[in-house]
Amino acid sequence: MKCVLLNPPLSSPFSPPLGLVSLGTYLRRQGIDVTLVDASIEALHYRLAPHRLLPAAERGAALLQRRVPWEPALPACDRLSNRANPAAAMQAVHGILPTIWSRDAFELDPARHDEQLETIHDALILSTADAQPAALGLGGYDEARASFAPGSDPFLDYYREVLVPAVVEAAPDVVGVSIGYERQVAFAATIIAELRRKLSGVPIITGGSFVSALCINLRPSSGRTVPLRGGTPTCANLLASMIDTAAVDGEGEAPMAATCRAIAAGRSLDGIAGVVRVDHAAQTIRFGPPSPPLAGEALPSL
Structure with missing residues (x-):
C-alpha cells in the first residue's frame, strides 16, 4: 500500500507541516509506504x-x-x-x-x-x-474563501510541471491532502482537480484541522447524515466541496490507517470511524462513527 500525503499552499517557507509528518510516521508504523510532499514550500x-x-x-x-x-x-x-x-x-x-x-x-x-x-x-x-x-x-x-477562475491559480505551473508528475510517478494507492487553514481550500481544490485528471481511479482523502473544524460544526447529534442545500453557501456545502473520495474527521492517524487497509482490501469506506463521505444521489454528507483519540503512547514522536 502506497500513500502520498500532501500539504497544499500556503504556509511559511520556514515552517514544515509537523502534523502531516506525524501522520506519515504513524502510517509507516502500520506498514504503509508513505511519501510526504510539502507542496506549499515547493510551490x-x-x-x-x-x-x-x-x-x-x-x-x-x-x-x-x-x-x-x-x-x-x-x-x-x-x-x-x-x-x-x-x-x-x-x-x-x-x-x-x-x-x-x-x-x-x-x-x-x-x-x-x-x-x-x-x-x-x-x-x-x-x-x-x-x-x-x-x-x-x-x-x-484577502478574501479567505477566494476561488480561482479556471487556470488562474498562481501555482498551476508548479502543479502541472512538478507536483502532479511526481505524484503519478510515485504510483500511490491513495492520496491524502491536508487542509489545515481556510486559506488552503482553493489551492487544495486545484491540486485535487489536477490529480484527478491523471489519477482517475485513485482515492483522494482530505483532512486536516480546517476540515475537522467544519466536521465538528456539522456533526449531527443523532443519526449520521447532514443534508446539502443546493447552491446555498453553507458549512455543509463548503465541506462537501472539499471531499473527493472521503474526508477524515478529527485526528487523522487511526482513520487514515483504517482507510488505507480498506482500500487495500477492496472494501467500502462507509462506516469507518472518523471517515466522512458525500452521497451525491441523496444530497447528504454521511459521517462515520466517531474515532476515539489515540492514547499518548500510540502517537509517534517527531
Whole structure:
C-alpha cells in the first residue's frame, strides 16, 4: 500500500507541516509506504525562483503603483508590509530575495528571519498582482474563501510541471491532502482537480484541522447524515466541496490507517470511524462513527 500525503499552499517557507509528518510516521508504523510532499514550500520556491519572479514582480509593482496604494492591497494578510510603496518593495525583492533563494530551499538566517519573511511576502504579492483579483501574501488571499477562475491559480505551473508528475510517478494507492487553514481550500481544490485528471481511479482523502473544524460544526447529534442545500453557501456545502473520495474527521492517524487497509482490501469506506463521505444521489454528507483519540503512547514522536 502506497500513500502520498500532501500539504497544499500556503504556509511559511520556514515552517514544515509537523502534523502531516506525524501522520506519515504513524502510517509507516502500520506498514504503509508513505511519501510526504510539502507542496506549499515547493510551490513558493518554484514561483519565487528569481528567473520567474523578477519579471512578474516588476509587472506587479507597476500595476499596484498605478491602481492602488500599497498597504490597502494587503488588508487581511497576517502582517502588513512596512515598505512605503510597491517600488520600494520591488527594490527590496531585487536586493534580498536572490540572496536567500537556493536551488533546494530558502536559506534561513535566524538573524534576518523577519526581514526574509517580509521580502518573501512582498515578492509573492508583487508576482501575483497582475493575475489575481485579490492580494496574495504569505497569509493567503484577502478574501479567505477566494476561488480561482479556471487556470488562474498562481501555482498551476508548479502543479502541472512538478507536483502532479511526481505524484503519478510515485504510483500511490491513495492520496491524502491536508487542509489545515481556510486559506488552503482553493489551492487544495486545484491540486485535487489536477490529480484527478491523471489519477482517475485513485482515492483522494482530505483532512486536516480546517476540515475537522467544519466536521465538528456539522456533526449531527443523532443519526449520521447532514443534508446539502443546493447552491446555498453553507458549512455543509463548503465541506462537501472539499471531499473527493472521503474526508477524515478529527485526528487523522487511526482513520487514515483504517482507510488505507480498506482500500487495500477492496472494501467500502462507509462506516469507518472518523471517515466522512458525500452521497451525491441523496444530497447528504454521511459521517462515520466517531474515532476515539489515540492514547499518548500510540502517537509517534517527531
